[in-house]
Amino acid sequence: MRVALVGFGWWGQHIARRLIANKDFELACVVEPMVSAHDAIRDLGLCPTSAFEDAFSYNIEGIILTSPNNQHDLQVEEAFDRGVHVFCEKPLSLSSKGARASVRKATEKNLVLGIGHERRFEPAIIALRQLLKQGELGTIMHTEMAFSHNKLIGLGADSWRTSKAMAPAAGMTQMGIHLTDLLISFFGKVKTVAAFVADRSLGWETGDVVAVQLEFEKGMTAQLQAILHTPHFLRTHVFGTDMWVEIRNATHPDTPGGKVTMECFKSIDSTNIKQFEWTDSVTANLVSWANACKGKEDYPYTHFELVHNIEVLEAIVKSADEKTLVKL
Numbered sequence: 001m002r003v004a005l006v007g008f009g010w011w012g013q014h015i016a017r018r019l020i021a022n023k024d025f026e027l028a029c030v031v032e033p034m035v036s037a038h039d040a041i042r043d044l045g046l047c048p049t050s051a052f053e054d055a056f057s058y059n060i061e062g063i064i065l066t067s068p069n070n071q072h073d074l075q076v077e078e079a080f081d082r083g084v085h086v087f088c089e090k091p092l093s094l095s096s097k098g099a100r101a102s103v104r105k106a107t108e109k110n111l112v113l114g115i116g117h118e119r120r121f122e123p124a125i126i127a128l129r130q131l132l133k134q135g136e137l138g139t140i141m142h143t144e145m146a147f148s149h150n151k152l153i154g155l156g157a158d159s160w161r162t163s164k165a166m167a168p169a170a171g172m173t174q175m176g177i178h179l180t181d182l183l184i185s186f187f188g189k190v191k192t193v194a195a196f197v198a199d200r201s202l203g204w205e206t207g208d209v210v211a212v213q214l215e216f217e218k219g220m221t222a223q224l225q226a227i228l229h230t231p232h233f234l235r236t237h238v239f240g241t242d243m244w245v246e247i248r249n250a251t252h253p254d255t256p257g258g259k260v261t262m263e264c265f266k267s268i269d270s271t272n273i274k275q276f277e278w279t280d281s282v283t284a285n286l287v288s289w290a291n292a293c294k295g296k297e298d299y300p301y302t303h304f305e306l307v308h309n310i311e312v313l314e315a316i317v318k319s320a321d322e323k324t325l326v327k328l
């Protein structure tokens with residue numbers, strides 16, 4: 001699939017290297033407004049360009065957005081209007097209105113909208129989803145999720161990732177939104193949200209800790225946390241009446257190596273611990289999107305899930321700002 005990449009920041013560089021290494025993609029160009037980064041793009045054997053509109057002159061089939069969050073809405077709209085499939089890094093939008101406009105345009109143009117929530121492609125998460133589908137855990141009671149790291153602590157005060165306007169609620173748009181994506185895909189619509197944001201060490205306008213409580217329409221509850229200044233920690237723990245399942249990831253999705261441990265516990269005499277090797281879930285997501293663009297498979301994200309995740313993000317921001325319970 002012939003694609004363009006928009007944005008050559010921290011995550012854009014990771015995506016570029018994955019695309020180069022994968023035979024399913026031809027990376028036609030990289031759009032990066034900062035001309036100072038163009039030599040680094042050329043060093044990878046790629047073609048840099050400065051303007052978003054330039055990408056469409058390269059006869060591309062799809063465009064991958066790793067641009068700042070506030071640019072997603074307009075870039076998705078323009079790409080779809082030009083008949084080009086879109087893969088957008090999370091968050092899809094900073095507003096539910098923008099997310100709804102993007103999925104509406106995808107439907108109107110009969111194009112595929114991919115999203116950078118790669119955790120759905122992890123083997124342990126796939127195994128957990130199968131257990132949930134089969135009812136092995138019994139009635140779901142509660143879920144605890146955490147995604148924290150210190151990869152971004154060196155960012156300057158002028159980085160858009162530290163801004164409340166462009167990356168609200170501390171680690172929500174960085175890590176927490178991956179967790180709400182999984183929870184929505186597991187349990188459906190969120191009913192109520194209570195969230196708390198703090199600035200403990202980094203001095204960022206957006207904060208560096210977010211903690212969230214969720215209630216789902218189906219009745220189960222969940223809590224999640226995302227911390228921007230602590231060693232790596234990635235955990236998923238689902239509690240059912242018959243069994244609980246915990247998944248612990250030793251490394252970040254961008255860091256090869258390290259085991260993923262999954263424990264299924266019914267009683268002290270009935271527990272099962274399985275280890276999975278690290279897999280490249282980022283590339284798996286991109287390949288699934290490309291296959292969907294080619295009509296080879298269905299992309300495993302519904303438009304409801306894409307929009308509702310942004311509705312939940314909005315509710316989290318509102319709850320933290322107003323220190324109140326938000327009903328969706």
